[in-house]
Amino acid sequence: xxxxxxxxxxxxxxxxxxxxxxxxxxxxxxxxxxxxxxxxxxxxxxxxxxxxxxxxxxxxxxxxxxxxxxxxxxxxxxxxxxxxxxxxxxxxxxxxxxxxxxxxxxxxxxxxxxxxxxxxxxxxxxxxxxxxxxxxxxxxxxxxxxxxxxxxxxxxxxxxxxxxxxxxxxxxxxxxxxxxxxxxxxxxxxxxxxxxxxxxxxxxxxxxxxxxxxxxxxxxxxxxxxxxxxxxxxxxxxxxxxxxxxxxxxxxxxxxxxxxxxxxxxxxxxxxxxxxxxxxxxxxxxxxxxxxxxxxxxxxxxxxxxxxxxxxxxxxxxxxxxxxxxxxxxxxxxxxxxxxxxxxxxxxxxxxxxxxxxxxxxxxxxxxxxxxxxxxxxxxxxxxxxxxxxxxxxxxxxxxxxxxxxxxxxxxxxxxxxxxxxxxxxxxxxxxxxxxxxxxxxxxxxxxxxxxxxxxxxxxxxxxxxxxxxxxxxxxxxxxxxxxxxxxxxxxxxxxxxxxxxxxxxxxxxxxxxxxxxxxxxxxxxxxxxxxxxxxxxxxxxxxxxxxxxxxxxxxxxxxxxxxxxxxxxxxxxxxxxxxxxxxxxxxxxxxxxxxxxxxxxxxxxxxxxxxxxxxxxxxxxxxxxxxxxxxxxxxxxxxxxxxxxxxxxxxxxxxxxxxxxxxxxxxxxxxxxxxxxxxxxxxxxxxxxxxxxxxxxxxxxxxxxxxxxxxxxxxxxxxxxxxxxxxxxxxxxxxxxxxxxxxxxxxxxxxxxxxxxxxxxxxxxxxxxxxxxxxxxxxxxxxxxxxxxxxxxxxxxxxxxxxxxxxxxxxxxxxxxxxxxxxxxxxxxxxxxxxxxxxxxxxxxxxxxxxxxxxxxxxxxxxxxxxxxxxxxxxxxxxxxxxxxxxxxxxxxxxxxxxxxxxxxxxxxxxxxxxxxxxxxxxxxxxxxxxxxxxxxxxxxxx
Numbered sequence: 001x002x003x004x005x006x007x008x009x010x011x012x013x014x015x016x017x018x019x020x021x022x023x024x025x026x027x028x029x030x031x032x033x034x035x036x037x038x039x040x041x042x043x044x045x046x047x048x049x050x051x052x053x054x055x056x057x058x059x060x061x062x063x064x065x066x067x068x069x070x071x072x073x074x075x076x077x078x079x080x081x082x083x084x085x086x087x088x089x090x091x092x093x094x095x096x097x098x099x100x101x102x103x104x105x106x107x108x109x110x111x112x113x114x115x116x117x118x119x120x121x122x123x124x125x126x127x128x129x130x131x132x133x134x135x136x137x138x139x140x141x142x143x144x145x146x147x148x149x150x151x152x153x154x155x156x157x158x159x160x161x162x163x164x165x166x167x168x169x170x171x172x173x174x175x176x177x178x179x180x181x182x183x184x185x186x187x188x189x190x191x192x193x194x195x196x197x198x199x200x201x202x203x204x205x206x207x208x209x210x211x212x213x214x215x216x217x218x219x220x221x222x223x224x225x226x227x228x229x230x231x232x233x234x235x236x237x238x239x240x241x242x243x244x245x246x247x248x249x250x251x252x253x254x255x256x257x258x259x260x261x262x263x264x265x266x267x268x269x270x271x272x273x274x275x276x277x278x279x280x281x282x283x284x285x286x287x288x289x290x291x292x293x294x295x296x297x298x299x300x301x302x303x304x305x306x307x308x309x310x311x312x313x314x315x316x317x318x319x320x321x322x323x324x325x326x327x328x329x330x331x332x333x334x335x336x337x338x339x340x341x342x343x344x345x346x347x348x349x350x351x352x353x354x355x356x357x358x359x360x361x362x363x364x365x366x367x368x369x370x371x372x373x374x375x376x377x378x379x380x381x382x383x384x385x386x387x388x389x390x391x392x393x394x395x396x397x398x399x400x401x402x403x404x405x406x407x408x409x410x411x412x413x414x415x416x417x418x419x420x421x422x423x424x425x426x427x428x429x430x431x432x433x434x435x436x437x438x439x440x441x442x443x444x445x446x447x448x449x450x451x452x453x454x455x456x457x458x459x460x461x462x463x464x465x466x467x468x469x470x471x472x473x474x475x476x477x478x479x480x481x482x483x484x485x486x487x488x489x490x491x492x493x494x495x496x497x498x499x500x501x502x503x504x505x506x507x508x509x510x511x512x513x514x515x516x517x518x519x520x521x522x523x524x525x526x527x528x529x530x531x532x533x534x535x536x537x538x539x540x541x542x543x544x545x546x547x548x549x550x551x552x553x554x555x556x557x558x559x560x561x562x563x564x565x566x567x568x569x570x571x572x573x574x575x576x577x578x579x580x581x582x583x584x585x586x587x588x589x590x591x592x593x594x595x596x597x598x599x600x601x602x603x604x605x606x607x608x609x610x611x612x613x614x615x616x617x618x619x620x621x622x623x624x625x626x627x628x629x630x631x632x633x634x635x636x637x638x639x640x641x642x643x644x645x646x647x648x649x650x651x652x653x654x655x656x657x658x659x660x661x662x663x664x665x666x667x668x669x670x671x672x673x674x675x676x677x678x679x680x681x682x683x684x685x686x687x688x689x690x691x692x693x694x695x696x697x698x699x700x701x702x703x704x705x706x707x708x709x710x711x712x713x714x715x716x717x718x719x720x721x722x723x724x725x726x727x728x729x730x731x732x733x734x735x736x737x738x739x740x741x742x743x744x745x746x747x748x749x750x751x752x753x754x755x756x757x758x759x760x761x762x763x764x765x766x767x768x769x770x771x772x773x774x775x776x777x778x779x780x781x782x783x784x785x786x787x788x789x790x791x792x793x794x795x796x797x798x799x800x801x802x803x804x805x806x807x808x809x810x811x812x813x814x815x816x817x818x819x820x821x822x823x824x825x826x827x828x829x830x831x832x833x834x835x836x837x838x839x840x841x842x843x844x845x846x847x848x849x850x851x852x853x854x855x856x857x858x859x860x861x862x863x864x865x866x867x868x869x870x871x872x873x874x875x876x877x878x879x880x881x882x883x884x885x886x887x888x889x890x891x892x893x894x895x896x897x898x899x900x901x902x903x904x905x906x907x908x909x910x911x912x913x914x915x916x917x918x919x920x921x922x923x924x925x926x927x928x929x930x931x932x933x934x935x936x937x938x939x940x941x942x943x944x
Contacts, residue, residue: 001045002057002071002122005038009115016111017104024102025095031107032089035114039085042122046078053475056124065127067183072124075475079321080121080250083328087242088114090451094336095234097448098343106146110238113139117243121250126173126183133169133247136215137162140244144231151230157536158224165214165221169251172207175200189258198262205265208255209272216248216302219276223532226295233339236291240298241332249302249324252309253480256317266398269310274409277303281416285512286520288350290338290427293420294331297374300413301327307406308389311396318477318487319388325469326373326385329459333370334424336452337363341428343448345441350427357440358430363449366456367428373459375421376414376505379491380463383502386414390498411501418509423516466490560679567686574689577696587699595636602629615667620657624650640809641724644801648817652897655824659904719880720806728811729882729889733857733867736885740853740892747846747896754903783829794822802890803883812886813893820897827901842898849892856885 012034020027045055058070073081092110099106116135123129137159145155177183179200180191194201212218217225225245229236239245252269259265280300287293305327308320340363342348345356358364373382393407431438462469466489473487493499512519606625613619627650634643703711710731714723718730728736798819805811823840857867867881 001041001048002055002073003059003069005041005045006071006115006119006122008034008038008041009111009118013108013111013115016108020102020104020107025097025099027102027107028092028094028096031111032092035085035089035092035111038118039082039089042073042078042081042085046073046075053478058124061125062127065183066181067127068125069128070124070184071122072186073122074479075472075477076250076253076321076479077121079325079472079476080246081118083242083246083325084114084117084121087328087332087455088117088238090332090455091234091238091336094237094339094448094451097445098232098234098339103146106143106234109139109143109146110234113143113238113243117247120247124185126177126185126188129185130166130170130173133211133215134163134166136244136247137166140228140239143235143239144228146235147230147232154224154227154230157533157540158228160536160540161214161221161224165211168207168214169211172204172211175204175207185254189255194258195261201259201262202264205255205259205262206268208251208259209265209268212248212251212306213272214248215251216245216306217276217299218248218272218303218306219279220532220535222276222279222299223536225299226292227533229289229291229295233291233335233342236295237332237335237339240294240335241328245298245302246324246328249305249309249320252306253317253320256309256312256480257482260312266310266312270307270406273303273305273307273310274406274413275303276300277307277413278409278416279303281413281420282523284420285416285423285516286523287420287423290341290348290350290353290424291335293350293424294334294338297417297420298331300417301331301374304389304410304413307409308392311392311406313392313395313397314477314481314483314485315388315395316392317480318473318485319385319392321473321476321480322388322466322469322487322489323385325473326381326459326462329455329462330370330373330380330382333366333452333455333459334374336455337367337370337428337449340444340448340452344444345430348427350423353427353430355438356430357432357438358428359440360428360443362443362446362453364428366449366452368425369456370452370459371421371425373463375418375509376502377418378463378502379460381459381466382463384463384466384489384491386505387493387498387502390414390501394497407501411505414505415508415512418505419512419516419519422509422513463491560675564679564682567682571682571685571689574693577693581696584696596633599629599633599636602632616661617658617666620654620661624654627653641722641811641814644809645814645817648814648821651821652817652824655828656897656900656904659901718806718882720882722805722807722809722811725805725811725886726882729885730867733882733885736889737853737857737866740889741850743896744846744850744892747842747892747899750896751843751899751903754900777831780829780831783825787825787829791822791825794818794825798822802886805886806880806882812889816890816893817897819890820894820901823894823898824901839902840898842895842902845891845895845898847895849888849890849895851888852891853885853888856881856888 012031016027016031019030023030048055054072054074056070056072058068061067061069088110092107095106095110113136116132116139120129120132120136123132140162141155141159144158145151176188179193179197180188182188194204214221217223225240228239231239277300280296280298280303284293284296284300287296301323305320305323308316308323338348341353341358341360344360345353345358347353347356369380373380376383376386389410390407393410394403396403396406398406430441470487470489473489474485477487478484603626606622606629609622609625610619613622627646631643631646631650634640634646710723710727714726714731715721718726720726720730798815801810801818802812802815803810805815867885
């Protein structure tokens with residue numbers, strides 16, 4: 001049933017955009033249903049008579065690596081799962097009134113967040129856990145950025161911090177898998193190696209703690225949490241109450257048994273947690289933005305949770321679980337309430353709200369109760385959990401001094417918590433003087449406050465009768481500690497030290513609330529010399545600046561500077577090879593044939609001509625000689641697939657290159673003699689290195705075992721005779737998918753770069769008005785005439801190459817290149833850019849190609865190998881899954897070429913083309929020669 005649960009959530013994510021388009025902002029009501037249903041399925045899986053305290057499900061995913069798609073639910077997983085799904089459903093329903101219109105991306109991301117968090121708390125595989133961990137990072141990034149332009153910078157800073165934590169977790173994951181030989185999370189935690197090798201365990205503990213600190217905003221990674229307050233209220237409610245930050249708490253609770261007795265684990269968690277708790281609480285007291293106040297409050301409460309988990313006793317872990325539940329209920333309510341107040345009054349600023357008469361009795365009642373729970377006032381859930389936190393501090397097994405320090409920090413934090421809770425209540429109550437001149441703001445609609453009202457009722461019920469959580473907390477504590485215990489949850493435990501400390505907190509907190517202006521002024525006088533946001537921003541800007549300096553050498557049109565570094569690296573590799581390559585086998589068969597010398601001569605002519613070329617047009621032509629000579633060489637060697645691909649690439653490269661010339665200077669910059677000399681030396685060195693490498697590494701061995709395997713098994717396993725094609729789209733299809741994705745990214749880069757860089761003004765040309773090449777329409781008559789015969793032929797060749805690629809020369813890549821050549825011809829034969837009929841949606845082609853390639857192999861991926869070979873015959877045509885995969889390759893390649901053709905040509909708004917037939921000086925003037933005199937006249941230009 002756990003897999004069904006995750007499947008339901010996955011389907012919800014997929015359908016969210018469509019449902020939002022149909023229902024608008026009311027889609028949240030319908031999207032909440034699957035989350036509630038999933039919560040019910042989670043409970044049913046756990047309480048099933050067959051499951052006992054643990055229910056497990058597993059399917060093999062990547063058997064070669066021992067990775068399973070394993071799901072496991074125990075008491076700890078259940079508690080976090082219910083928080084994720086129930087509060088997530090509440091956020092979706094709340095959003096239907098908060099949003100002014102339906103946002104498909106918002107609803108999809110919230111549902112995706114629920115899926116990622118559910119997978120995180122349910123998985124029993126380290127690899128899946130890491131993937132889910134990073135999914136939460138991406139969801140939070142997009143949700144914060146979804147707040148508009150003001151959210152972009154905070155989203156990036158949040159991403160930087162949380163991705164850094166992901167790298168720490170990835171490192172820990174790799175170490176744990178290698179050490180234990182399994183990816184099963186429960187088996188890794190129970191492995192005795194962690195007690196035997198304390199040095200290794202200490203290293204892993206530091207990595208896991210660092211990952212948790214970044215996700216749960218603990219010092220020194222706390223800055224992203226208040227920075228993310230640019231996100232809208234529903235996002236903040238979910239982020240702070242049940243998702244993202246709770247992932248870090250779940251991580252340290254889950255790994256607590258593994259790091260029991262590791263001192264550095266306790267020290268890191270307690271020190272960082274208590275510092276963050278105090279810092280967050282003392283900062284929250286002076287906030288005027290009520291949402292920022294809640295953000296620092298979350299940071300503080302998370303610090304208390306981390307510190308208590310660091311104590312490590314079963315009482316402490318039990319207290320952390322109870323406070324996690326209490327915090328989720330009152331914090332989700334408070335963030336939703338501040339959203340209601342801001343929505344109805346237009347502000348969330350404390351000072352501005354104090355100038356308004358806020359007549360919102362229901363919302364204000366919700367705020368008073370929830371804030372009182374956060375302050376730890378009986379008889380609410382926050383009071384019960386705070387009592388347990390104090391009890392955990394008092395029972396810390398680290399000596400009296402340390403115990404006193406920990407408990408004192410919890411008390412001081414709680415005192416400031418009382419103070420900022422009171423400040424939050426005052427802000428929402430507004431001005432209470434009754435002055436008729438003060439603007440009045442009324443109550444929101446019942447559907448707006450129904451969800452926070454329900455959560456408030458839960459807070460009250462848990463406070464009045466906490467015993468209702470006994471069973472759930474006991475099971476969660478069993479999973480976190482490995483020990484059976486009775487949490488003894490109760491509102492009244494008699495007169496004891498925790499009760500006395502609670503009374504002290506309330507009294508001192510009341511004093512701080514009374515003297516709130518003096519406290520805020522005092523704390524505002526002390527500011528750290530640098531803030532966390534400034535540190536993150538400095539790291540980010542420094543990285544960008546370093547990259548800019550590092551790549552500045554290539555920011556030039558000088559090809560010498562572009563090529564110097566890679567060519568020099570090739571020479572270094574060659575020199576190393578001279579001293580390391582020994583016992584090179586003798587050549588097998590004849591090494592040279594007469595045809596080789598002829599082809600070498602063709603290539604040499606092209607190379608020599610390129611050295612003498614002074615303009616880029618000339619270079620584009622002579623470089624084509626080298627390319628076509630290489631193509632003939634491939635054909636002569638029998639590599640028909642490679643040769644065909646090389647031929648089409650050469651044709652299209654020349655076409656695109658000529659188009660790009662409009663954006664570059666006509667001639668190369670003059671080089672100094674010293675530069676020419678150094679280039680010549682480097683060129684000779686590269687030539688000698690390449691020659692020696694070819695002589696040493698080619699023609700000296702028979703077929704390898706891998707080649708023999710592909711030749712022998714390829715036709716049997718795939719039904720195809722073209723070994724090159726079967727390797728690319730069958731045996732190594734997953735690698736090809738990666739290359740396909742890279743190609744798609746390259747296509748997007750082409751679009752971005754060509755749109756961002758305007759065309760250079762065209763240089764003045766000297767054309768004879770009577771010349772047959774003067775008129776674009778007359779100049780393209782040959783292409784238009786030839787296209788009647790050539791274009792249909794190109795289409796046929798493209799289709800034939802596509803379908804025959806599995807058994808003969810061809811395939812999706814070369815077929816797409818041939819088809820793109822047809823589009824290039826359509827473009828070149830048009831008299832102007834606006835007449836070129838190649839306006840296909842190239843971005844959609846790229847995206848659909850990658851999607852088809854990924855989706856085709858998905859079925860086989862779950863069976864342990866990407867792109868399981870399936871085949872059938874339709875009307876005598878052999879159709880295979882690899883053919884569908886090849887279709888994805890075809891569309892993506894075609895999209896990239898079309899993007900280049902459409903954007904690299906001369907658009908209608910080219911600054912070199914005068915409007916209304918009037919030439920502009922320096923831009924588009926054409927020197928037309930008539931009877932030996934030059935006159936200025938606009939020219940009709942051909943795309944060619």
